[in-house]
Amino acid sequence: MLKDLFIGLSQNQFLNSAAKKYGLKLGAQSVVAGTNIEETIRSIKELNAQGISCTVDNLGEFVYKREEATEAKEQILEVIEAIHENKADAHISLKPTQLGLDIDYNFCLENLREIVGRASKYDMFINIDMEDYSHLQPSFDLLDELSKEYSNVGTVIQAYFYRAEEDIKKYKDYRLRIVKGAxxxxxxxxxxxxxxxxxxxxxxxxxxxxxGKFTSIATHDHHVINHVKEFVKANNIPNDKFEFQMLYGFRKDMQLQLAKEGYNFTTYVPFGKDWYGYFMRRLAERPQNLNLVAKQVFTKKTNTMLGLAAGAFLLGRLTKRK
Structure with a gap:
């Protein structure tokens, strides 16, 4: 029920619009690194200074207009240039639907090809984030096409899919981020x-x-992290074969501790105004995440909006049942 609630909230148009308008006042700076490239680069450099690498996500997905997809592409290209110019330790994570997958497959492929090609010039990695099941196979198809020309691209394996084991074996020679699924x-x-x-x-x-080639272990679960530590030690797996990943604003102390212990660590750094749906899906993925950022993010105004949206969501569910 709680997961359904957060998924419903992520799709609430009223709350999404309000979050874009009042994001900083609602505490968005605790879960996004900035609303523009300049702020984001500053956040990345602060993390780099603490021994933490970053993967940057230009927030937004499920785009249905070509001009919006083109705008997103240009924004990502600007981020690539900014990372290079500022000598930041960072790479890019992107969503195919933001770049036009729901508009036209070949249009999306060309947008991705331009991004991956630009990043390749700077020896920068591009991660293709996975979305819902309806976009799963098309996203793998995009990876297959891009891999014919470039080697600086990888993707995500979502553990909740039955097919995940088959996919991870097929793409074992790629840099992969392994997640539970959101x-x-x-x-x-x-x-x-x-x-x-x-x-x-x-x-x-x-x-x-x-x-596999290289494993990005994306989790805030300290039980899993401790298990991985023991597993790599027992199997003599060197640190340069894997990294831990967490979301910006979540479990900051643990992020710093893992970096200090000598593990490769990457923070998933989202930026932009379209932060609300992203944040709600993080809570849907693991409701315990709410406890990790509650004190930093939630104000009286935030809680009021959450209450209104939750009420609207539940009312909608009841109406549908009737």
Whole structure:
């Protein structure tokens, strides 16, 4: 029920619009690194100074207009140039739907090709983030096409999908980020029970650590992190074969501690005004995340808006049932 609530909130247009308008007043700076490139580069450099690398996400997805997809592409190209010019330790994460996947596959491919090509000039990695199941195979198809020309591209494996084990074996020679999964997927395609997802998550991590090129372990779960530490030690896996990843604004102390312990660490750095849907899906993915940022993010005004949106969501559910 809680996961459904957060997914519903992420799709609430009123709250999304309000978040864009009042983001900073609502505490958005605690979960996004900036609303523009200059602010974001400053945040990246602060993290770099503490031994932390970054992957940068230009917030926004599910774009249905060509001009919006083109605008997103140009924004990402600007970020690539800014990272290079500022000698920042960072790479790019992007979503195919933001670049036109729902408009036209070839249009999206050309946008991605331009981005990956520009990043390749600077020896910069591009990660293709995975979205919901309806976009899963097309996203892998885009990776296959881009890989014919470039080697600086990888993607994400979502542990809640039944097909994840097959996908991770197919793409073992790629740099992969392994996550649990943040969308609500039908039982036909994905595990529904948390224990099943957690078990598969650890299974995939272990397999790719032993057999893959480079593994990005994206989790805030200290139990998983401690397990990985023991696993790599027991199997003599060198630190340059993997990294831990966490979201900007979440478990800051643990991020710094892992970096200090000598592990490669990357913070997922989102920027832009379209932060609300992203944040709600992070809570849907792991409701415990709410506790990690509650004191930093939630004000009386935020809680009021959450209450209004939750009420609207529940009312909508009841109306549909009737």
């Amino acid at each position: 969308y609500k997927e039908p039982e036909e395609y994905a595990y529904q029970d948390k224990k099943d997802i957690d078990t598969n998550f650890v299974k995939l991590i272990e397999w790719h650590l032993l057999n």
